[in-house]
Amino acid sequence: MRVQVEKLQARRGARTVVHGVSFDVASGSVLGLLGPNGSGKSSLLRAIAGIDAPAAGDVRFDGVSAHDLTRRQVAQRVAVMMQEHSEEFEIPVLELVLLGRIPHGSGFGRDSAADVAIALDALERVGAQHLASRAFSALSGGERQRVLFARALTQDTPVLVLDEPTNHLDIAHQLELLDLVRASGRTVLVALHDLNLAATHCDAVGVLAAGELVAFGSPDSILTPDLIRTVFAVESTAITHPATAQRHLLFDALARTPEHRASTRTVHP
Known part of the structure; x- marks a missing residue:
């Protein structure tokens, strides 16, 4: 499913934290959203997923505006995994995972055998089937x-x-999860902090700074030492991995004269 983000703005209280962001994610591709803490990644994702209503702009799913969809219809198109969640859920893991079936249910009765099979398969795919009966907390x-x-x-x-x-x-489970993301065949928008993980697992990256999209394109074209110095205030070196020939970033030190992020200009591939 293609996702189009058009001039999206998001607010926290009276403060605008995402400013007119636009980009297009092709069906079945993985977009990595990068940026320093406070750059607006989480707020942008919440607005795209319909958790928070955007202050302005639109999100389209295969050309259909989110404004024209009910919450249930959005939930049938977009599944969300956010950072914040209650750590006090006492319900068993399997019951928590089955909450994912709510948008597809009729609202009556218990989970069907098919629902349970889907949930158990998902737990197996992430290597957590042995946790099914344990309390999430x-x-x-x-x-x-x-x-x-x-x-x-x-x-x-x-x-x-x-x-x-x-x-x-841990690093093994990071790689395993991102391999699952890539293998899912779904359109994925994922916020990451690790630039090298983004470079190896994403088809495209978008870089946010101070709530603005300052760069968008392929990882190799966007994740350059100049951009990393400007946005993240870190000196880096780009090398070619000897086994895979992929670009890899080495982070050397804090930039000695970091530029103000508000002055960052948009970079295109």
């Missing part, structure tokens, strides 16, 4: 991330919106 941070991703998969939508899904995961 008793899980570690990494276990919770895997279960929440299973819930998003169980929702069975063509679009996934993931906010820092690799938080609390």
